[in-house]
Amino acid sequence: MTxxxxxxxxxxxxxxxxxxxFVQKASSFKSKIQIKAKGKTVDAKSILMIMSMGLVKGTExxxxxxxxxxxxxxxxxxxxxxxxxxxx
Amino acid sequence: xxxxMKGKGVISGVAVGKIMLAGQNLDGYLKDYKPKKKxxxxxxxxxxxxxxxxxxxxxxxxxNKKDMKEQAAILEAHRMMVEDPAMSAAIDEQxxxxxxxxxxxxDAYESQAQLFEQMExxxxxGRAVDMRDVGKRIAKFILGIKEPEIGEGKxxxxxxxxxxxxxxxxPSDKIAGVILGQGSTTSHAIIIAKTRAIPSIVGVGDAIEKxxxxxxxxxxxxxxxxxxxxxxxxxxxxxxxxxxxxxLKAHYAALKELPAITTDGVKVELVANIGSPADVxxxxxxxxxxxxLFRSEFVFxxxxxxxxxxxxxxxxxxxxxxxxxxxxxxxxxxxxxxKPLPYIQVGTEENPFLGYxxxxxxxxxxxxxxxxxxxxxxxxxFGKAGIMFPMVINVEEFKAAQKMxxxxxxxxxxxxxxxxxxxxxxxxxxxxxxxxxxxxxxxYVDFFSIGTNDLVQYTLAVDRGNAQIAYLYNHFNPAVLRxxxxxxxxxxxxxxxxxxxxEMASDPNAAILLMAMGIKELSMSAPSIPKVxxxxxxxxxxxxxxxxxxxxxxxxxNEIKAYLSTIS
Numbered sequence: 001m002t003x004x005x006x007x008x009x010x011x012x013x014x015x016x017x018x019x020x021x022f023v024q025k026a027s028s029f030k031s032k033i034q035i036k037a038k039g040k041t042v043d044a045k046s047i048l049m050i051m052s053m054g055l056v057k058g059t060e061x062x063x064x065x066x067x068x069x070x071x072x073x074x075x076x077x078x079x080x081x082x083x084x085x086x087x088x
Numbered sequence: 089x090x091x092x093m094k095g096k097g098v099i100s101g102v103a104v105g106k107i108m109l110a111g112q113n114l115d116g117y118l119k120d121y122k123p124k125k126k127x128x129x130x131x132x133x134x135x136x137x138x139x140x141x142x143x144x145x146x147x148x149x150x151x152n153k154k155d156m157k158e159q160a161a162i163l164e165a166h167r168m169m170v171e172d173p174a175m176s177a178a179i180d181e182q183x184x185x186x187x188x189x190x191x192x193x194x195d196a197y198e199s200q201a202q203l204f205e206q207m208e209x210x211x212x213x214g215r216a217v218d219m220r221d222v223g224k225r226i227a228k229f230i231l232g233i234k235e236p237e238i239g240e241g242k243x244x245x246x247x248x249x250x251x252x253x254x255x256x257x258x259p260s261d262k263i264a265g266v267i268l269g270q271g272s273t274t275s276h277a278i279i280i281a282k283t284r285a286i287p288s289i290v291g292v293g294d295a296i297e298k299x300x301x302x303x304x305x306x307x308x309x310x311x312x313x314x315x316x317x318x319x320x321x322x323x324x325x326x327x328x329x330x331x332x333x334x335x336l337k338a339h340y341a342a343l344k345e346l347p348a349i350t351t352d353g354v355k356v357e358l359v360a361n362i363g364s365p366a367d368v369x370x371x372x373x374x375x376x377x378x379x380x381l382f383r384s385e386f387v388f389x390x391x392x393x394x395x396x397x398x399x400x401x402x403x404x405x406x407x408x409x410x411x412x413x414x415x416x417x418x419x420x421x422x423x424x425x426x427k428p429l430p431y432i433q434v435g436t437e438e439n440p441f442l443g444y445x446x447x448x449x450x451x452x453x454x455x456x457x458x459x460x461x462x463x464x465x466x467x468x469x470f471g472k473a474g475i476m477f478p479m480v481i482n483v484e485e486f487k488a489a490q491k492m493x494x495x496x497x498x499x500x501x502x503x504x505x506x507x508x509x510x511x512x513x514x515x516x517x518x519x520x521x522x523x524x525x526x527x528x529x530x531x532y533v534d535f536f537s538i539g540t541n542d543l544v545q546y547t548l549a550v551d552r553g554n555a556q557i558a559y560l561y562n563h564f565n566p567a568v569l570r571x572x573x574x575x576x577x578x579x580x581x582x583x584x585x586x587x588x589x590x591e592m593a594s595d596p597n598a599a600i601l602l603m604a605m606g607i608k609e610l611s612m613s614a615p616s617i618p619k620v621x622x623x624x625x626x627x628x629x630x631x632x633x634x635x636x637x638x639x640x641x642x643x644x645x646n647e648i649k650a651y652l653s654t655i656s
Contacts, residue, residue, distance in 0.1 A: 045173055048200060054207050
């Protein structure tokens with residue numbers, strides 16, 4: 001399993017648009033991917049689960065992946081969050 | 089021959105278009121649905137998810153081609169909600185419970201919607217609507233109900249009940265008319281139709297089930313007539329009326345930029361009643377010079393918790409900005425036991441209209457009132473705002489409210505937030521007690537706005553919804569006219585201003601009387617503005633004064649009504 005922790009920095013947090021970008025990216029990997037934040041762990045391929053966490057700016061999240069492409073998956077998703085989903 | 093139906097015309101005008109069925113109630117379909125074994129139902133649901141997602145992909149491609157990026161993005165989010173791995177598991181679980189695929193889909197998205205409604209962030213709470221929309225879309229697919237499509241040409245939206253989002257979500261130049269099965273004239277769909285002057289008919293009853301999607305239809309909002317699949321002759325018989333309507337529309341459009349001023353130079357401000365910031369755009373199209381009544385209820389309805397200052401601020405700011413420097417009067421919460429909300433526990437009352445409501449609640453619930461006052465004060469910075477308190481019956485209530493406004497300002501200073509210091513404070517004069525006390529109240533307030541709908545009801549002790557005594561409901565009743573005159577004169581005497589935001593303000597004959605009494609502002613649903621303006625522009629204030637003097641001598645409301653109808 002590969003893991004990485006980062007903080008959400010884009011102004012609006014993970015709203016619908018960033019959430020859908022995130023899920024699309026996550027779904028392109030074979031590994032099982034999860035997000036951990038605020039003491040909860042959810043499936044990173046579920047837009048509903050991700051949105052229901054209410055990830056606003058400043059929330060710390062841990063992305064973990066388990067499977068054949070786990071390293072790539074974690075790196076790509078962390079990059080996306082760190083790039084503020086292309087906002088600003 | 090066309091198939092004919094009749095309902096109650098509530099918004100005038102003739103409309104021609106194709107039927108678009110909306111807001112179907114799925115109950116009947118669900119009852120008729122024959123579920124198979126649970127394993128089969130799970131497969132039905134899973135297949136539906138795949139097909140609905142595929143249909144959405146096609147629609148999204150089309151929208152992107154037409155450069156409708158906004159709508160495409162919304163549907164893209166819907167598509168992901170359909171394909172969400174968490175949902176297929178939740179649906180299977182629901183099939184185990186109810187045994188029916190369409191019901192399971194509805195239930196699964198409903199519980200997801202409820203989860204979102206409890207969230208703190210306004211944006212996420214708003215997504216509950218999308219969840220329900222998606223659930224309904226899939227259930228309809230399983231039940232074999234086609235999605236309404238807007239093709240070329242105009243549509244007449246029809247349904248037993250229509251969700252307000254359906255009308256709000258369609259481009260306004262696409263909707264020619266509205267037909268509702270149920271009879272309420274105050275449903276949200278009708279209120280939205282009113283601000284856009286869309287011809288509408290309600291109370292068609294179960295006959296509405298006979299109307300099919302795509303049927304060509306003519307509706308007459310004046311008579312309540314509905315003609316389904318009209319012949320060429322029937323269509324032609326409406327040509328004269330439609331032509332006249334177009335001419336009148338053009339004539340009114342020409343009035344848009346002109347002021348409401350009498351032939352001898354007395355000016356009255358004609359402003360709009362609105363229910364949401366978006367209504368200001370429509371109001372501006374009718375030449376409204378600001379907003380005389382912003383019903384803030386929509387900020388409170390459908391919420392599970394007290395609306396936050398920040399969320400309210402955004403709405404008020406949008407409305408104030410759209411008024412382009414004209415005054416925007418925002419009425420504070422006017423809710424009571426008739427529309428219970430989870431965060432306002434009113435309890436059961438025998439007569440909610442004489443009960444714990446409006447300002448009576450606000451003054452006792454600091455947690456509710458403060459965020460609203462602070463949000464309005466802050467919004468005032470972006471133009472010109474006024475705060476209006478509803479249901480006031482005495483001076484003490486106004487003073488208490490005024491004191492809370494001062495406290496709200498102090499809190500804003502403390503929090504380092506910017507606010508406008510020139511926000512006007514006024515009351516709605518809608519109780520006989522307030523009208524009688526206006527000579528005293530006028531010393532304290534900045535303005536009065538006469539709410540005739542309630543003032544007539546409370547003064548005459550007549551419930552206007554009661555058909556048996558509806559004949560008694562008359563805003564020209566001499567008792568009512570005296571209270572109105574007193575209110576306007578009290579304001580003018582103290583150098584304050586009086587306006588009106590009840591339905592009476594949209595009656596051109598009443599407008600003449602009110603102007604002669606010295607009213608400064610008339611607030612109404614925007615489509616009424618041109619006809620009132622036309623009446624004012626064609627009369628002198630001297631002549632209006634003559635008419636008023638005559639009216640004030642008359643002893644009976646019906647006599648006054650009859651007299652006024654002869655002079656127009």
